[in-house]
Amino acid sequence: MRVAARLLVRLPVTLLFVGLFGWLLVRLAPGFGVDEREIDSRFSAESIAALQAEQGATAETPLSYARRFLQGDFGTSQTFGNIPIAQLIQERWALTTTSVVVALMAAWVLSIVWAGLGALWRPLDWSGSVVSFSLLALPSGLVAVGVFLIGAPVALGIAAAVFPVAFRYTRQLVFDAMSQPCIFAAAARGVSRISVLVRHARALAGPQLISLIGASAAMAVGAAIPMEAICDSPGLGQLAWKAALARDLPTLMPLILLIATVIQVANIAAEARA
Amino acid sequence: MRSDPKTFDALVAADQASEMVTFLTTERLLFKNRKTQKIEPGLAESWKLQEQGRRVVLELRKGVQFSDGSPFTASDVAFTVRRLVDPKLNSPKSSAFRSGEAVAKVEVLTPHRVAITFPAIVPGIENELAGIPIQSERNREKAGLGPYVVAQYQAGSLIVLSRNPYYWRTEGGRRLPKIDTVRIAIQQNADTEAERFRRGEYHLLESVDPTLYERLERDLPGQAHDAGPSNDIEFLWFNQAPQAPVAPHKLTWFQSRSFRRAMSLAIRRDDIVRLVYQGRATVAAGLTPPGNKLWYKHGLKPHPFDFEAAKKLLQQDGFVLRGDNLLYDRQGKPVEFSLITNANNKARARIASLIQQDLGKLGIRVNITTFDFPSLVERIGRTLNYEACLLGFVNLAQDPMSGMNMLLSSGPQHMWNPNQKTPATAWEQEIDKAMREQASTTDAKKRKAAYDRVQQILSEEAPVLFLAHRNTLYAASPKLHHVLATNDYPRLLWNAEHLSWSDR
Numbered sequence: 001m002r003v004a005a006r007l008l009v010r011l012p013v014t015l016l017f018v019g020l021f022g023w024l025l026v027r028l029a030p031g032f033g034v035d036e037r038e039i040d041s042r043f044s045a046e047s048i049a050a051l052q053a054e055q056g057a058t059a060e061t062p063l064s065y066a067r068r069f070l071q072g073d074f075g076t077s078q079t080f081g082n083i084p085i086a087q088l089i090q091e092r093w094a095l096t097t098t099s100v101v102v103a104l105m106a107a108w109v110l111s112i113v114w115a116g117l118g119a120l121w122r123p124l125d126w127s128g129s130v131v132s133f134s135l136l137a138l139p140s141g142l143v144a145v146g147v148f149l150i151g152a153p154v155a156l157g158i159a160a161a162v163f164p165v166a167f168r169y170t171r172q173l174v175f176d177a178m179s180q181p182c183i184f185a186a187a188a189r190g191v192s193r194i195s196v197l198v199r200h201a202r203a204l205a206g207p208q209l210i211s212l213i214g215a216s217a218a219m220a221v222g223a224a225i226p227m228e229a230i231c232d233s234p235g236l237g238q239l240a241w242k243a244a245l246a247r248d249l250p251t252l253m254p255l256i257l258l259i260a261t262v263i264q265v266a267n268i269a270a271e272a273r274a
Numbered sequence: 275m276r277s278d279p280k281t282f283d284a285l286v287a288a289d290q291a292s293e294m295v296t297f298l299t300t301e302r303l304l305f306k307n308r309k310t311q312k313i314e315p316g317l318a319e320s321w322k323l324q325e326q327g328r329r330v331v332l333e334l335r336k337g338v339q340f341s342d343g344s345p346f347t348a349s350d351v352a353f354t355v356r357r358l359v360d361p362k363l364n365s366p367k368s369s370a371f372r373s374g375e376a377v378a379k380v381e382v383l384t385p386h387r388v389a390i391t392f393p394a395i396v397p398g399i400e401n402e403l404a405g406i407p408i409q410s411e412r413n414r415e416k417a418g419l420g421p422y423v424v425a426q427y428q429a430g431s432l433i434v435l436s437r438n439p440y441y442w443r444t445e446g447g448r449r450l451p452k453i454d455t456v457r458i459a460i461q462q463n464a465d466t467e468a469e470r471f472r473r474g475e476y477h478l479l480e481s482v483d484p485t486l487y488e489r490l491e492r493d494l495p496g497q498a499h500d501a502g503p504s505n506d507i508e509f510l511w512f513n514q515a516p517q518a519p520v521a522p523h524k525l526t527w528f529q530s531r532s533f534r535r536a537m538s539l540a541i542r543r544d545d546i547v548r549l550v551y552q553g554r555a556t557v558a559a560g561l562t563p564p565g566n567k568l569w570y571k572h573g574l575k576p577h578p579f580d581f582e583a584a585k586k587l588l589q590q591d592g593f594v595l596r597g598d599n600l601l602y603d604r605q606g607k608p609v610e611f612s613l614i615t616n617a618n619n620k621a622r623a624r625i626a627s628l629i630q631q632d633l634g635k636l637g638i639r640v641n642i643t644t645f646d647f648p649s650l651v652e653r654i655g656r657t658l659n660y661e662a663c664l665l666g667f668v669n670l671a672q673d674p675m676s677g678m679n680m681l682l683s684s685g686p687q688h689m690w691n692p693n694q695k696t697p698a699t700a701w702e703q704e705i706d707k708a709m710r711e712q713a714s715t716t717d718a719k720k721r722k723a724a725y726d727r728v729q730q731i732l733s734e735e736a737p738v739l740f741l742a743h744r745n746t747l748y749a750a751s752p753k754l755h756h757v758l759a760t761n762d763y764p765r766l767l768w769n770a771e772h773l774s775w776s777d778r
Binding site: 029035045048050054081091149234239242246 | 277278279280281282288289361364366367369427428429430431432461462463466469470473645646647648649650651652654655656671676677678679680684685686687693
């Protein structure tokens with residue numbers, strides 16, 4: 001109930017703010033409302049005036065846009081063959097969702113196993129730290145290029161973006177849990193280190209880990225945008241990237257709101273677990 | 275293909291992607307053979323010019339069907355022309371069919387004979403007719419006459435075309451096209467595109483960057499091809515518009531013929547060809563590329579690199595090089611300007627950098643600024659808030675008629691000083707006169723002479739510094755046959771119906 005209440009209060013405020021901010025950012029960007037055909041020598045002065053008038057007529061106010069949006073009419077894309085934006089999102093959401101979910105699972109399973117085993121065997125801990133720091137230092141664009149060149153799925157690139165943070169947090173939680181007095185007591189009673197880790201440390205670190213997984217969902221969604229754009233994966237991230245470059249406000253707005261919703265829901269869920 | 279088609283309506287198509295798709299899904303009354311640059315019969319088997327070229331009577335091919343099986347008749351031609359001249363449609367293909375308020379009239383004489391009367395004399399009328407895609411009166415959006423129909427469109431990634439079962443062209447008694455399905459990938463990134471070609475996922479690359487070309491040629495021998503100078507051109511111009519928000523002393527430099535010529539003489543075009551295009555380009559002498567057999571002015575020489583001559587011209591204009599190695603104008607102001615160009619174009623960025631180096635040797639400081647394309651268009655087309663611009667044209671149309679809005683001083687695309695009420699200079703007045711002259715006659719010799727004069731004036735006055743025509747570089751899988759590359763768009767798919775595929 002508390003989660004639902006938080007969502008009801010926070011989500012509309014976030015969407016209003018993000019929506020307005022996104023709107024202003026695109027609306028005020030240089031080149032907004034400019035048609036490339038204006039420098040096409042086949043168009044006469046009258047034709048260019050007509051093009052400019054057309055662009056002016058399609059520039060909506062945030063209020064009229066919000067009204068249309070709430071009625072489920074997202075409009076049509078100016079960049080992608082004039083097709084309905086709802087259709088564009090419908091065609092692409094499954095690919096991005098799959099990539100993000102698979103990446104989150106892969107990154108967290110690997111982090112938990114690696115950090116857990118690292119607590120038992122030092123060389124594994126060091127190697128995990130080296131890998132996570134290396135991935136943290138690499139620009140995500142470069143990781144994406146690598147993923148594309150080896151022909152790996154986009155999920156691998158997103159997982160590579162989430163893993164360093166996931167590993168650092170997991171490692172810290174496992175080490176904190178392993179230094180609790182009750183863990184020392186269990187070890188003193190002769191319980192094996194693996195049993196201590198699996199039974200006791202898991203119980204101590206588990207709830208915090210779950211809340212962190214929720215928070216990292218936001219990171220994965222953010223990473224999906226450049227990964228899909230560079231790896232040429234036709235998901236929502238690629239759509240958002242292309243729409244932003246083309247100043248395609250009608251296409252960009254529902255995507256901004258969708259991403260904001262996912263991030264907000266994930267954060268509230270994480271807080272609830274914490 | 276680099277971007278999504280903005281429309282699938284062939285009469286509205288203006289961007290390259292839309293033009294490409296609609297070229298494959300529609301058919302025209304006359305056909306322009308890209309290889310010979312000659313006009314051949316298309317949907318019209320024959321045609322006759324009347325009233326000194328103002329009226330054309332076309333005999334249409336019988337038994338032709340749209341992709342939905344409905345017959346093609348003169349009514350479809352009439353429908354297309356009426357739609358084309360509708361001012362609400364704002365078609366980029368309508369200029370020859372409109373003259374002020376007057377528009378072309380179309381008469382259906384019989385189901386297979388149609389007459390079009392133009393509002394004014396149209397030089398190169400056949401070329402115009404070869405550019406108008408005919409649409410179905412009954413089923414405009416779904417039915418086409420081209421070799422392919424759009425079967426699937428996945429925005430941002432893919433367009434699948436499947437063969438039109440009713441396509442009228444045949445070869446050896448067999449109905450074309452030979453390939454059943456064409457998949458057009460929408461790929462913004464040239465490196466990704468080349469990599470996919472290398473992996474065998476793509477089979478035809480319409481345009482390849484020179485650096486990638488070298489790599490493809492090395493890795494996949496015989497699959498990368500150079501078809502010679504294209505119809506694309508790279509050029510630079512200075513903002514001469516008096517209403518532009520440019521410092522008055524800079525406007526004075528840009529309006530000086532000596533200054534512009536000095537800039538042109540100081541640029542090493544050979545270096546641009548060698549370093550930017552790896553030698554796969556031609557130094558540009560003028561606007562018209564050498565591949566344009568009809569309109570290229572033979573004997574027009576590119577501005578040579580002549581550093582001393584450039585210095586002399588600047589001295590004559592009162593510019594002096596001081597001890598700090600900077601050039602100063604008559605008023606003692608340092609010569610410095612910004613050069614804008616579009617971002618995400620590696621070749622253009624390198625050209626800008628070479629120009630910066632070349633002009634730096636004269637003591638001129640050039641500041642390069644890149645903008646994304648919409649911002650650049652806003653500056654050069656609306657606010658005029660720039661000093662110099664480096665840009666390019668792709669696929670310059672063959673006939674000078676298409677350059678009217680650019681070359682006439684009153685034109686909106688007269689880049690260096692657009693929308694003039696009266697010509698600002700005597701030489702622009704001369705260009706206006708010659709352009710109007712070539713537009714008012716159907717006599718090919720007179721038209722050529724007038725357009726040659728325009729090219730000569732552009733070379734002498736240097737309002738635009740023409741730099742290079744890059745070569746048409748493409749890559750084709752050895753499994754794809756009958757690829758005949760040309761320098762006119764669509765460079766590789768103009769004969770798509772004849773392309774064939776073999777797995778061996």
